[in-house]
Amino acid sequence: MIFENSRSFACGLDEQDELRSFRNEFIMPVIDGRPQIYFLGNSLGLQPVRTQACLQQVLNKWANYGVEGFFMGEQPWLQYHDRLIEPLSKIVGARPHEVVVMNQLTVNLHLLLVSFYRPDNKRNRIICEAKAFPSDQYMLETHVKYCGFNPADVLIEVGPRPGEHTIRHEDILQAIQQHKDELALVLWGGLNYYTGQLFNMAAITKAAQAVGAKVGFDLAHAAGNIPLQLHNWNVDFAAWCSYKYMNSGPGGIGGAYIHERYHNDTALPRFAGWWGYDKASRFLMQKGFNPARSAEGWQLSTPSPLLYAAHKAALDIFMEAGADRLQKKRQLLNSWLWFLLDELNGQQREPVIEFITPRQESERGCQVSMLMLQQGKQVFDELARAGIIVDWREPNVIRLAPVPLYNTFEEVWQFTNILRQILQLQHA
Numbered sequence: 001m002i003f004e005n006s007r008s009f010a011c012g013l014d015e016q017d018e019l020r021s022f023r024n025e026f027i028m029p030v031i032d033g034r035p036q037i038y039f040l041g042n043s044l045g046l047q048p049v050r051t052q053a054c055l056q057q058v059l060n061k062w063a064n065y066g067v068e069g070f071f072m073g074e075q076p077w078l079q080y081h082d083r084l085i086e087p088l089s090k091i092v093g094a095r096p097h098e099v100v101v102m103n104q105l106t107v108n109l110h111l112l113l114v115s116f117y118r119p120d121n122k123r124n125r126i127i128c129e130a131k132a133f134p135s136d137q138y139m140l141e142t143h144v145k146y147c148g149f150n151p152a153d154v155l156i157e158v159g160p161r162p163g164e165h166t167i168r169h170e171d172i173l174q175a176i177q178q179h180k181d182e183l184a185l186v187l188w189g190g191l192n193y194y195t196g197q198l199f200n201m202a203a204i205t206k207a208a209q210a211v212g213a214k215v216g217f218d219l220a221h222a223a224g225n226i227p228l229q230l231h232n233w234n235v236d237f238a239a240w241c242s243y244k245y246m247n248s249g250p251g252g253i254g255g256a257y258i259h260e261r262y263h264n265d266t267a268l269p270r271f272a273g274w275w276g277y278d279k280a281s282r283f284l285m286q287k288g289f290n291p292a293r294s295a296e297g298w299q300l301s302t303p304s305p306l307l308y309a310a311h312k313a314a315l316d317i318f319m320e321a322g323a324d325r326l327q328k329k330r331q332l333l334n335s336w337l338w339f340l341l342d343e344l345n346g347q348q349r350e351p352v353i354e355f356i357t358p359r360q361e362s363e364r365g366c367q368v369s370m371l372m373l374q375q376g377k378q379v380f381d382e383l384a385r386a387g388i389i390v391d392w393r394e395p396n397v398i399r400l401a402p403v404p405l406y407n408t409f410e411e412v413w414q415f416t417n418i419l420r421q422i423l424q425l426q427h428a
């Protein structure tokens with residue numbers, strides 16, 4: 001499509017947008033009476049209008065039935081999980097029984113490593129992203145120590161080459177080859193939280209498994225953002241949070257994927273609790289752990305129907321919008337943003353922005369990370385004053401992520417227009 005930099009062109013794109021009514025499904029933030037342009041669906045997705053009613057249903061049921069809410073009424077809490085894994089499995093590209101909704105992301109990564117990081121004296125090394133999200137770093141550091149190894153001996157961090165911002169796939173594959181005899185696990189992010197770089201999960205999985213290692217992905221920034229095919233890619237395990245692109249509320253319930261080939265392997269070590277017990281006999285309260293033969297066998301504790309309800313409300317919107325339409329709009333919205341930013345950057349006397357997100361469509365999702373070359377913090381503060389919610393990551397990066405469910409082409413235009421004015425004032 002040939003774009004034209006004008007508000008009317010933006011409005012034309014909005015008029016043609018098949019998903020434009022979905023914006024009304026969300027509550028747009030208003031600060032001090034002023035509607036905001038919210039570009040942080042990558043950090044905390046907005047609240048769906050219907051979430052409140054769904055939470056209220058759970059509260060009503062609790063009020064009316066007490067503990068019988070697990071078994072009675074229209075939607076017994078015991079069966080709630082089944083209704084979540086249907087839509088979720090479509091979002092992550094898995095079979096429903098390969099998906100479990102439980103805990104939160106970092107907790108789930110620890111639990112999955114119990115099963116899938118089985119170091120011995122020969123094979124104990126883990127390949128991971130350099131400068132991964134801090135929680136992932138702390139998780140790996142402490143988990144490796146817990147297994148009796150020294151993180152410095154075991155962790156192999158692959159990062160960008162000097163002078164570059166993104167990680168080359170060939171370097172990841174090369175590291176896998178180089179350590180093929182000692183490699184126990186590749187734990188990688190689907191999409192990097194800082195640079196917005198999307199990785200080729202299929203290729204990483206294939207390469208790691210070819211040398212006998214297990215492969216897991218942290219999908220915090222990928223789930224609900226880009227199309228995923230975990231089962232077809234043959235990924236061993238994955239985990240994600242639901243509060244970023246999946247709009248399921250702050251601290252919302254997390255999820256995990258475990259390939260079906262592991263479901264009947266009762267010898268696989270795991271940290272168990274009663275909620276992972278075989279469902280038909282869970283309430284017989286017998287001695288000896290007998291796991292459910294699905295990803296649900298990794299659950300430990302009684303889940304919160306309140307968190308389930310918020311998750312379900314948000315997932316339903318995804319299903320109504322449809323994966324294909326979401327993907328199509330994401331691509332167009334992003335191309336529009338890149339077009340406007342490139343034009344703006346090209347018009348400056350000296351470069352002001354360096355994009356650290358890969359330019360190619362196959363290597364990014366909704367997010368664009370801009371390395372600000374001059375007075376970045378002032379630019380960020382001015383954007384905030386103008387009612388634009390983006391974020392600042394030290395030392396000098398502004399991240400933004402217009403999302404297809406609720407952002408408009410006009411908002412993207414307004415953002416770049418305001419950014420242009422801020423830059424003009426700075427350099428006047």
Ligand SMILES: *Cc1c(COP(=O)(O)O)cnc(C)c1O
Pocket residue numbers: 104105106107133135136189193218220221241
């Ligand atoms: C957001 C995010 C987390 C957060 O983990 P929680 O356990 O949900 O707090 C972890 N890892 C990555 C890569 C993230 O982007």
